Amino acid sequence: MSPRGYLGDLEEIVLLALARCEPEAYGMRIRQEIEDQSGRSVAIGAVYAVLERLEDKRYIRRADPPEGTNRDPRARRFFAMTPAGKTAVEETAALRDRLWSGLRLRRTGKTS
Amino acid sequence: MTRLPRFVLRCLLPRDVRDAMLAELDAEYASVVRPSCGTLRAAAWYWTQVFGSIAPALAMRQRRHGRWLADAAQDTRFAVRLLARQKTFSGAVIATLALGIGATTAMFSLVDAVVLRALPYREPDRLIRIWSHNPRGIVRNQISPADYFDWRDRVRGIDGLAAFGAADVTLTSAGDPVRLNGATATANLAGTLGVSPLAGRWFVDADTRGGEPVVVISERLWRERFGSDPRIIGRTVVIDSLQREVIGVMAEAFRFPSADQQIWMPLPDRWRMVQPRSARFLGVVGRLEAGITFADARDRMLAVARQLASAYPDSDRGWSVTVAPLSDAIRGDVRAPLLLLLGAVAAMLLVACANVAGLLMARGVSRARELAIRAAVGAGAGRLVRMQLVEALMLSLLGGLAGLALASWGVRIAPGIRGLNLPLLDRVARDRRLVMAAFAVSLVSALLTGMWPALKAARHRGLEMLGAGMRATGGHARARQAIVFAQIAIATALVAAGSLLSGSLYRLMAVSPGFHADRTLLADVSLPPAKYGPDARAPMFAGLLDRLRALPGVEAAAAGAPLPLSGQDGLLRFAFRIAGREPSADAPRAYLRWATPDYFRAMGIPLHAGRVFAPSDTARSAPVVVIDAELARRYFAGENPIGRRISTTIGRDTLREVVGVVGAVRQMALEREAEPHLYVPETQVPSPEMTLVIRTGGDAMTLLPDVRAIMRDLDPDLPLSNVRPLADLVSSSAAPRRAGTLLLTAFAAMAVLLTLVGVYGAVSQVVAQSTREIGVRIAMGGTRSIVMRLIVGRAVKVALAGAVAGLVLAWAGAPALSAMLYGVRPRDPLTLAGAAVAITAAAALAAYLPARRILRLDVLATLRVE
Numbered sequence: 001m002s003p004r005g006y007l008g009d010l011e012e013i014v015l016l017a018l019a020r021c022e023p024e025a026y027g028m029r030i031r032q033e034i035e036d037q038s039g040r041s042v043a044i045g046a047v048y049a050v051l052e053r054l055e056d057k058r059y060i061r062r063a064d065p066p067e068g069t070n071r072d073p074r075a076r077r078f079f080a081m082t083p084a085g086k087t088a089v090e091e092t093a094a095l096r097d098r099l100w101s102g103l104r105l106r107r108t109g110k111t112s
Numbered sequence: 113m114t115r116l117p118r119f120v121l122r123c124l125l126p127r128d129v130r131d132a133m134l135a136e137l138d139a140e141y142a143s144v145v146r147p148s149c150g151t152l153r154a155a156a157w158y159w160t161q162v163f164g165s166i167a168p169a170l171a172m173r174q175r176r177h178g179r180w181l182a183d184a185a186q187d188t189r190f191a192v193r194l195l196a197r198q199k200t201f202s203g204a205v206i207a208t209l210a211l212g213i214g215a216t217t218a219m220f221s222l223v224d225a226v227v228l229r230a231l232p233y234r235e236p237d238r239l240i241r242i243w244s245h246n247p248r249g250i251v252r253n254q255i256s257p258a259d260y261f262d263w264r265d266r267v268r269g270i271d272g273l274a275a276f277g278a279a280d281v282t283l284t285s286a287g288d289p290v291r292l293n294g295a296t297a298t299a300n301l302a303g304t305l306g307v308s309p310l311a312g313r314w315f316v317d318a319d320t321r322g323g324e325p326v327v328v329i330s331e332r333l334w335r336e337r338f339g340s341d342p343r344i345i346g347r348t349v350v351i352d353s354l355q356r357e358v359i360g361v362m363a364e365a366f367r368f369p370s371a372d373q374q375i376w377m378p379l380p381d382r383w384r385m386v387q388p389r390s391a392r393f394l395g396v397v398g399r400l401e402a403g404i405t406f407a408d409a410r411d412r413m414l415a416v417a418r419q420l421a422s423a424y425p426d427s428d429r430g431w432s433v434t435v436a437p438l439s440d441a442i443r444g445d446v447r448a449p450l451l452l453l454l455g456a457v458a459a460m461l462l463v464a465c466a467n468v469a470g471l472l473m474a475r476g477v478s479r480a481r482e483l484a485i486r487a488a489v490g491a492g493a494g495r496l497v498r499m500q501l502v503e504a505l506m507l508s509l510l511g512g513l514a515g516l517a518l519a520s521w522g523v524r525i526a527p528g529i530r531g532l533n534l535p536l537l538d539r540v541a542r543d544r545r546l547v548m549a550a551f552a553v554s555l556v557s558a559l560l561t562g563m564w565p566a567l568k569a570a571r572h573r574g575l576e577m578l579g580a581g582m583r584a585t586g587g588h589a590r591a592r593q594a595i596v597f598a599q600i601a602i603a604t605a606l607v608a609a610g611s612l613l614s615g616s617l618y619r620l621m622a623v624s625p626g627f628h629a630d631r632t633l634l635a636d637v638s639l640p641p642a643k644y645g646p647d648a649r650a651p652m653f654a655g656l657l658d659r660l661r662a663l664p665g666v667e668a669a670a671a672g673a674p675l676p677l678s679g680q681d682g683l684l685r686f687a688f689r690i691a692g693r694e695p696s697a698d699a700p701r702a703y704l705r706w707a708t709p710d711y712f713r714a715m716g717i718p719l720h721a722g723r724v725f726a727p728s729d730t731a732r733s734a735p736v737v738v739i740d741a742e743l744a745r746r747y748f749a750g751e752n753p754i755g756r757r758i759s760t761t762i763g764r765d766t767l768r769e770v771v772g773v774v775g776a777v778r779q780m781a782l783e784r785e786a787e788p789h790l791y792v793p794e795t796q797v798p799s800p801e802m803t804l805v806i807r808t809g810g811d812a813m814t815l816l817p818d819v820r821a822i823m824r825d826l827d828p829d830l831p832l833s834n835v836r837p838l839a840d841l842v843s844s845s846a847a848p849r850r851a852g853t854l855l856l857t858a859f860a861a862m863a864v865l866l867t868l869v870g871v872y873g874a875v876s877q878v879v880a881q882s883t884r885e886i887g888v889r890i891a892m893g894g895t896r897s898i899v900m901r902l903i904v905g906r907a908v909k910v911a912l913a914g915a916v917a918g919l920v921l922a923w924a925g926a927p928a929l930s931a932m933l934y935g936v937r938p939r940d941p942l943t944l945a946g947a948a949v950a951i952t953a954a955a956a957l958a959a960y961l962p963a964r965r966i967l968r969l970d971v972l973a974t975l976r977v978e
Contacts, residue, residue: 028136044137045121045165048129049172076136 007059007092013038014050015059015089019081023066026076027051051079059085114141114155117162124169126176137161187502195506201475202507205468208869209511209557211862212464214518217550219457221523223450224549225539231439232365232539234306238400240270241441242413244392247430254392257383259420259428263396266416270398270409272304275379276369277394282638283375284829285350286337291638291833293372296379304399305368312345312360319359319378327351328360328376351375352640353829364538369395371535389427397438410435442535449852449932450534456609456856459602460863461553465560466595467870472504472565473591474877497566504562505555512554519550531847564591592874596867596907597914600951603860603867604918608947609929610860612936613853615943619935620849625677625842626777626786628716632805632838633812634675635819637830639800649798650731652826656804657708659822665809670710671794671802676779677841678803688790690747691757691767700747702788703779704760706799707738711791712774714805715838720744722754722772725793735796737768742776743788760790768792782845783934805838812837852932864951868958875907876962886966900963907959908952915948922947 007015017033018025031047034040054060063080081089118138122130137158146154174185195202230236243252244259255263255275264273276297283290302314310331319326327349329338338344347358356377367373379394400409410433417433436444476483483496520542527537568591637656639649653671660669674680687699709725711717720741729736737758744753757767776786794802808815816835823832843850879886886899926938936943 026136027133028140032140041160041164043161043164043168044133044140045125045161045168045172048133048165049168052129052172052175076139077132 006095007088010046010050011054011059012089012092014047015054015081015085018051018060018079019089022080023063023078025063025079028076054085055079057084057088058082059088114138114158117159121162121165121169124166124173126169126173129172133165184498184502187499188506190499191503191506194503195510201471202510205471205507206511206514208464208467208866209508209554209561210514210518212461212866213508213512213515213550213553213557214522215457215515215859215862216454216461216553217515217519217546218522218526219454220549220553221519221540221546222526222534222537223454224545225541226534226536227443227447227450229536229539231442231536232307233438235399236439237437239305239438240398240400240406240409241436241438242273242396242398243434243436244417245432245434251434255394255396256389256392256427257379257387257394258385258389259392260394260396261381261384262420263413263416266419267412269401269404269412271401272300273396273398274298274301274304275394275396276301277379278369279377280638281351281375281377282640282829282831283337283349283351284353284831285348289829289831290337291636291831292333292374293370294375294377295369295373296377298379301368301397304397307362307366309360310363312358314360315376315378320381322380322382325354325356326359326378327356328362329358330362330366330374331364333374334361351377353642354640367538371533371538389424406435406437446534448928452609452928452932453852453855453859456606456859459606460859460866461557462560463599463602463863463866463870465557466599467866467873468504468507468557468561469564470592470595470870470873472500472561473568474873476500476565476568500566500568501558501562504565505558508554508558508561511557512550515554516547516550519546529851530844531849531851564595589878592877593910596871596874597910597917599863599867599870600911600914600955601917601921603863604915604948604951605921605925606856606860606863607951608918608922608944609925610853610857611943611947612929612933612938612940613849613856615936615940616932616934617846617849617853620782620846623778623782625782625845626717626775627676627838629837629839629842631810631812632714632716632807633815633819634806634834634836634838634841635804635832636834637671637802637804637823637832639830641800643829644800646798647731649800650795653708653794653802656822656826657710659826660804660806660819663815663818663822665815666806667809668710668714668805668807670708670712670714670805672705672707672711672715672805673799673802674705675803675805675841676777677781677845686760686790688758688760691759700743700788702739702743702790705789705791706794706797706802707791708794708802711805712738714807715777716807717777718775720773720775721752722770724772724774725791725795729793730795733796735766735768736771736793738772738774738791739770740774740776740786740789740791742786743790744773746788758790760792782842803834804832849932849934864954867951868954871907871911871955871958872962875903875959876965878903878906879962879965896967900960900966903963903966904956904959907963908956911952911955911959914955915952918951919944919948 013034014030017030017037021029021033027044027047030051031042031044034042034047051060055062059082060079061082063078065076065078118134122134125133141154141158145157149157231239233239242255242263244255245251246253254277257275260273260275267273274297276295279294279296281292281294283292297315299315299317299320302308308314309328312328314328315326329344334340334344338347341347344358344361348355349358350356362376398409400406413433413435417428417431421428421431486496523540523542523546526532526540637653639652644652657669657671660666663669685701685703687701689699707725709727709729712719712724722738724738725736737760739753739758748756753770753773756770758770759767774791777789778784778786779789780787804819806812806815806819820832823830889899890896922944923939930938
């Protein structure tokens with residue numbers, strides 16, 4: 001049920017990386033997570049731009065900093081996934097599964 | 113290594129994410145990346161992050177500003193494509209703008225550093241400079257130590273009244289002996305100015321009260337002579353044969369009292385007692401206390417001066433004080449010339465912008481069809497205006513970039529230009545202020561160049577232009593005429609100013625200084641008093657001169673002090689009395705000079721009557737004096753001065769017999785009339801500081817190694833300083849004027865060139881766009897030459913009107929120029945008329961060249977095209 005349509009490639013990646021980082025999800029940390037998982041270098045600006053888009057679409061929201069971190073408003077911003085965001089990644093994943101089902105290609109890197 | 117990319121990113125990021133993102137980036141860089149992979153790779157990582165973030169940053173910006181920015185980006189792309197396609201056009205425009213923007217930016221930075229920016233002291237607005245005001249109207253006279261200490265004790269409301277005096281010294285303990293620009297200063301000087309040493313400390317009261325001899329040195333001296341020794345504080349150095357302990361180093365930026373200050377020594381308190389009250393040689397600064405206005409301070413100082421005048425009538429009667437803000441004291445003299453130059457360069461920029469505006473408009477006409485189509489398919493007037501502005505902006509920014517390179521070069525070489533040794537010039541730097549200035553000037557020029565074409569675009573009426581095609585509209589031609597008119601007016605005014613200044617320079621260089629400046633070498637020698645008492649000086653100089661005279665090629669070797677035009681004058685003006693005359697209230701006064709017998713021959717100063725000094729004039733023979741023609745004219749009018757006696761306060765008030773009269777010499781400056789002078793023999797009045805004057809048969813500078821060898825042989829601790837040809841004194845005296853004249857003339861020349869290009873372009877366009885009209889006229893029986901005369905005549909009419917307007921400008925601006933002129937009136941009719949005629953003639957030629965094309969025009973072919 002996503003009225004805004006499916007997620008873009010980078011949007012999906014950022015959203016999933018963000019979910020993996022919570023509750024410590026902030027720009028640089030997310031960037032690092034993507035780099036760790038994909039082995040691809042991502043610029044911090046790109047992550048920020050996508051986070052901004054996701055926030056506009058209400059897939060993520062600003063979150064309070066975890067206990068014991070700097071509360072200066074100019075310091076790093078923390079994010080959390082919203083239920084709508086969760087639905088969006090799930091739907092994207094479901095779409096993938098539907099598209100894959102019954103398809104006979106060699107899926108590299110995934111052993112079943 | 114990360115500062116530049118960080119700055120770029122900072123400029124590009126939207127404000128609301130800027131701090132957060134940069135903070136994260138920096139934190140990661142500092143705490144994770146750099147510790148783990150080394151500085152170089154960390155920097156590479158940082159650069160990659162920044163480059164990758166540029167496009168997203170722009171995207172984020174675009175989301176905030178919406179459509180407007182997207183359109184602007186599109187316009188920019190379009191403009192860039194257009195400019196890239198028309199390489200010649202763009203190149204010409206960018207070069208023109210670069211010239212104008214570069215010169216304006218460089219000049220502005222100069223003015224900014226020297227005139228506009230606050231002085232490099234704490235609360236500089238509250239600092240004042242005080243002089244004594246002498247009864248004969250010398251407004252800025254120096255002050256005696258006794259007067260200074262009395263002022264300090266008596267005046268209220270001025271904080272930390274501090275004094276300083278020039279005291280050049282010889283440093284012998286660090287490498288070759290060297291003469292240094294030194295000063296004595298009171299302990300409160302640093303506090304008053306609000307500066308603190310780079311290392312160590314400034315003087316304290318104990319130092320001036322007569323404690324251990326100490327010295328503070330400049331950062332430059334510390335670097336150049338002491339190899340930036342980290343343990344400099346506490347080191348002992350030998351200055352004028354006296355051991356002093358270095359207690360502090362002042363930062364490079366501290367240049368007080370002179371621009372090239374190398375060393376400071378404590379001003380001893382005992383000078384208050386031992387120096388006569390009439391020996392005035394100090395400068396004084398102070399700081400206004402809170403709540404005290406400048407006028408209050410002046411009133412209080414005047415009151416103190418009145419008290420001293422009645423308490424010490426012998427030395428202080430008639431003396432008052434002059435008070436001025438320190439800022440005025442330092443840069444008052446250079447403000448007007450610099451602002452004039454800035455005005456000239458800005459005028460040149462205007463002319464350049466006018467050219468570019470003309471070019472853009474001309475192209476706008478040939479692009480009328482394209483614009484009409486755009487309007488027809490829905491581009492609003494606003495969009496068309498913006499397209500023009502964006503184009504002008506692109507051109508200006510590119511021109512500004514090239515101009516910045518030009519300005520940066522100009523700023524780098526400026527301090528090296530002779531005659532541009534302005535106060536505070538060291539603050540001109542290739543820094544962010546320069547970039548900002550270039551940017552601001554570019555924006556202004558974008559507005560100036562883009563405005564007219566943009567306004568035209570705004571008036572576009574869609575489809576009707578499609579039919580109109582390429583035909584020039586009347587309004588357009590008028591606008592171009594207006595531009596040419598303005599250009600010619602500005603160029604005429606600049607040329608008039610340039611000719612006046614050049615004329616002044618020419619007349620000044622024709623002035624005879626009263627001596628022959630060729631083939632003569634000068635070098636200052638200073639005998640430290642501790643090593644050479646009064647009796648040891650004359651033999652020392654006599655021995656030195658004998659050996660110099662023996663050098664091959666030397667025609668005369670002598671010593672004198674102070675040399676004319678050397679800038680070392682001012683203090684040595686003495687009252688004297690002529691024996692046999694009643695002493696009057698208005699005692700005769702003359703400047704005092706020292707000379708050895710050969711001095712006049714070496715300098716080429718002619719002897720008018722009597723004799724010059726001879727070796728027989730010794731300390732034991734009768735005291736003698738030589739006067740100059742100006743003194744004879746003023747004080748011995750119609751009498752024979754030879755054999756008369758003069759008493760001076762110099763040399764224990766002895767009566768001296770006038771033995772000779774020599775030619776008058778311009779001592780202060782080439783443009784100042786000669787003043788009366790008295791010459792005393794160095795053998796009778798020993799002076800520790802003399803300038804060697806060595807006249808040769810050929811190139812004087814080739815003698816220098818021999819002179820140095822002789823000096824070293826006589827006393828290895830004595831430095832030769834200020835070694836220069838005598839001709840240097842004359843040219844340095846005119847150097848500031850020459851530099852200013854050269855700059856202004858160059859700006860005027862560029863303005864003229866640009867104007868002529870503008871005239872040429874405008875006429876070309878008229879010819880190109882009125883081929884149809886010309887064709888018709890010729891077909892109707894008019895000859896080509898009539899048509900050509902018509903076109904050139906129209907241009908000349910505009911040029912004449914412009915020249916007249918320029919003359920009005922020059923006339924109105926004349927008072928600003930008058931202080932800089934010598935021997936020329938600021939409204940000299942011949943010069944002004946000459947400028948107007950020259951410009952008009954040149955404009956006529958610039959109009960004739962393109963108009964000549966008409967003669968070759970195939971009329972029928974033109975008509976057939978239509």
